[in-house]
Amino acid sequence: MTDLDDDGTVLIDWNMVEQMATSTTDPRRSAAARLMLAIRDGHWKPMTLAPIKLRRAIL
Structure with missing residues (x-):
């Protein structure tokens, strides 16, 4: 589905x-292909994560 050009450009078929x-x-390649189409077609949006509060480990 993809290839790298000599200059590092990703080529997508x-x-x-x-x-x-x-x-x-191949379900894994099918899922990756559906994700690629969603990104290309603008149906995918990045997830924004809320800040994570880290807890100190109790030793």
Whole structure:
């Protein structure tokens, strides 16, 4: 689905990504392809995390 160019540019084969998104042969690649399409199509938004309060460990 992806390849790296000599200068570090990521090349994405969108036709293959679209085929993999509907494929049932490899669930992991299918999930990654669906995520790539969601990002490309603007349906995915990054999650904002609330600050985490760290507790001191009791030894």
